[in-house]
Amino acid sequence: xxxxxxxxxxxxxxxxxxxxxxxxxxxxxxxxxxxxxxxxxxxxxxxxxxxxxxxxxxxxxxxxxxxxxxxxx
Amino acid sequence: xxxxxxxxxxxxxxxxxxxxxxxxxxxxxxxxxxxxxxxxxxxxxxxxxxxxxxxxxxxxxxxxxxxxxxxxxxxxxxxxxxxxxxxxxxxxxxxxxxxxxxxxxxxxxxxxxxxxxxxxxxxxxxxxxxxxxxxxxxxxxxxxxxxxxxxxxx
Numbered sequence: 001x002x003x004x005x006x007x008x009x010x011x012x013x014x015x016x017x018x019x020x021x022x023x024x025x026x027x028x029x030x031x032x033x034x035x036x037x038x039x040x041x042x043x044x045x046x047x048x049x050x051x052x053x054x055x056x057x058x059x060x061x062x063x064x065x066x067x068x069x070x071x072x073x
Numbered sequence: 074x075x076x077x078x079x080x081x082x083x084x085x086x087x088x089x090x091x092x093x094x095x096x097x098x099x100x101x102x103x104x105x106x107x108x109x110x111x112x113x114x115x116x117x118x119x120x121x122x123x124x125x126x127x128x129x130x131x132x133x134x135x136x137x138x139x140x141x142x143x144x145x146x147x148x149x150x151x152x153x154x155x156x157x158x159x160x161x162x163x164x165x166x167x168x169x170x171x172x173x174x175x176x177x178x179x180x181x182x183x184x185x186x187x188x189x190x191x192x193x194x195x196x197x198x199x200x201x202x203x204x205x206x207x208x209x210x211x212x213x214x215x216x217x218x219x220x221x222x223x224x225x226x227x
Contacts, residue, residue, distance in 0.1 A: 024203070024206040027139060027140070027143050027202050027205060027206050030138075030139035030140075030142050030143050031135060031136065031139040031202075033139070034135045034138045034139050034142075035099055035135055038099050038100060038131065038135065039099075039100075039101075042100055042101065042102070047104070047105075048100045048102050048103065048104040048105075048127070049104050049105065049106075051100050051131075052100070052104065052127065052130070052131060055099075055131055055134040055135065055138070056134055056172075056176060058134070058138050059134045059137045059138050059141075059169060059172065060169070062137070062138045062141040062142050062145070063137070063141050063165060063166065063169055065141070065142075065145050066141045066144055066145045066148070066158075066162055066165070067162065069145045069148045069149050069158075070148060070155055070158055070159060070162055071155065072162070
């Protein structure tokens with residue numbers, strides 16, 4: 001506990017661990033958001049095959065958005 | 074104060090574990106291509122490998138979407154430079170091609186190959202997600218000590 005007070009856990013700065021944990025939580029939330037989008041499509045009446053195709057299309061769109069943000073297109 | 078800080082650290086770290094996903098399938102129902110009805114009893118059976126391949130491909134797509142969106146957010150908000158993001162972009166491009174391949178295997182009915190391809194891709198995606206989080210924490214190169222702690226490899 002004194003290590004925590006000193007700002008370190010296992011030799012790693014607490015601030016760094018917190019930064020990582022927040023970033024990991026953000027990625028986790030992104031993932032959960034996509035899963036919820038897929039489940040909403042399913043609940044709206046789309047067949048599993050249609051949701052499958054929609055997810056694949058969303059993946060390509062997300063990658064195209066990243067390419068655009070990087071100025072690659 | 075010390076106890077509160079320790080509890081807070083543990084809570085935030087556990088929240089971060091959300092990025093590793095849950096056990097439920099992304100889509101609850103199996104596709105028609107995985108189902109077959111017994112001609113006599115009319116009982117519908119589900120091909121387990123087909124259903125697993127279907128779910129793993131969906132999971133890989135979800136992970137790729139989440140990863141690309143996370144990187145795009147960091148670039149657009151100025152947290153990452155273009156040079157920091159491009160190596161991740163190149164890796165998600167390659168993994169996208171692998172998911173395309175898994176989808177082609179699935180469409181062709183070669184479910185074992187589709188599952189194997191998607192499983193391998195998903196494993197690499199989970200590593201990239203950890204690296205995105207770790208790189209976001211350091212905002213430059215990934216800290217080897219932090220990488221060791223989260224079990225990520227190059």
